[in-house]
Amino acid sequence: MVPQNPGAAAAGRAAPVHYTHRQILEILSGLMIAMLTTMISTSVVGTALPTIVGDLGGQDQLSWVASASLLTMTASTPLWGKLSDILGRKLMFQSALVIFVLASVGAGLSQNIGQLIAARAFQGLGVGGVSALAQVILGDVVPPRERGRYSGYMGAVFGVATVAGPMLGGFIVDADGLGWRWCFYVCVPLAIISLVVMQKVLKLPKIKRDTRIDIFGAFTITGAATVVMLILTMGGKEFDWSSMWTYLLAAVAVVLVIGAVFAERAAREPILPPRLFRNPTFVLCSIASLAVGVAMFGAMIYLPQYLQIVKGMSPTRSGLMTLPMVAAMFVTSTGSGQVVTRLGRYKWFPVVGLALVASSMYLLSRLHVDSSKLVIGADIAVLGAGLGLTLQIMILAAQNAAAITDLAATTSGVSFFRNLGGAIGTAAFGAILNNRLTHHLTEGLAAAHVRPPAGGGTSLGTPDAVQHLPQPFKGIVLEAFTQSLQTVFLVGVPVALVGFVVVLFLKELPLRSSVSRVDQAPSTSPAPTDAPASTPATAPTPNTTA
Incomplete structure (x- = not known):
């Protein structure tokens, strides 16, 4: 399935691999199943979260249930790539799926809510691996000039998962013989099918590299993201915003950064690698993606x-x-x-997309109790259309550069x-919601000159419990x-809007027609510029097919 070039192998480089359209579709099918599985795990839980936290207790812990997986997904994404x-690629992709299956169970x-948060954290590790490596594998097999249509299919999978998840989650929660726990079990068979x-179908040439894991970098990057999340999720609840904690x-976050x-x-x-941040396309795409993540996950x-x-x-x-959002996302x-x-x-x-995302946030802020x-x-x-125009194009632009x-x-x-951005957005939005609520x-209650029901306080239970509150309490709560x-x-x-302004400065580069950069140095080139001058570059050599 994977043709190899003996000349390139003899030169000490990975053999260029050329895939037929059929082979690409076979690989894409496996990636799409995996992406569908992990994205459903996020969206199916999103619909069931009010019932879950109401059942296990702790409306104020909702952001942690959602943020735990986002945090580990975020922190682990660069690690999976390395x-x-x-x-x-294949071993790590399958490992991510196995972790996801075990965590889902x-x-x-x-x-209790603590066990659920811990399991969701491990689930996020698997999701981070699948989401990152799916895009990497696609970049390995499809040149940028042709990648648009294939990445569009990946974006469509996100849309399908977005609608299938909430509907599936709603059906599971409402079904008498199931219950919210099956929102996690339902992802297991899909993940096994993907494995x-x-x-x-995935037959990539395995390349040996003289490399090592950046342990200190992994600790500081993941640590900084974790501490920021702790501040956003615990601030205003476990400790005051203006407090020693x-x-x-x-200060710890700054030191870790x-x-x-x-x-x-x-x-x-x-x-x-620091050289990535010298690439203006990577920097702009990263900032724009962060802004999109805040809006999307929120x-x-x-x-x-x-x-x-x-x-x-x-x-x-x-x-x-959510059907209108998914339909718009699928089309765009x-x-x-x-x-x-x-x-x-x-x-x-992405320019038009981020303008639509900003508009949708404003429109959603105008919703009221009686909105039709x-x-x-x-x-x-509007939100779906903006996300559909933005998500995959940011990846494509960065990969092309x-x-x-x-x-x-x-x-x-x-x-x-x-x-x-998604993790920060979820945590920050949760903090804002709890504070304003x-x-x-x-x-x-003060304006109505009434006291809350006995034991009610200012905490919310399940959505069903809110609907059965007596008046005037129900109206006040809503x-x-x-x-x-x-x-x-x-x-x-x-x-x-920050993301919108950023992509205006994005320089559009011609899309390459091959997987490798056309300006990449030949096999006889010296060490990469980021390598120390005293250390010769060790050229990768092709190994057996993974």
């Missing part, structure tokens, strides 16, 4: 809350309400991919910043929750 360089067996498919954690900079500059094989987590708590929809109906993702492949132009897709389904659907569709040796680091780097509830969500989505507007 490990795939060392141990091979553990999440379904959770007996089987990838074992059969906040200042101490912020500085340590990461020095670690990556000194490492022989850094996880995020909306995915908190829109079901609005639909179930405020509008009184069942999980199934709230999942169906596949359509933009086809146009990019045909014309070779890509810059204005038509208005909600239209607002969600990278050397082939930096493909994994570039892809995982952009994914890292997108996931970081307490304020608006207290204010509403209005307070809506006002709090309005603030959450309004905060997303300037974040999306």
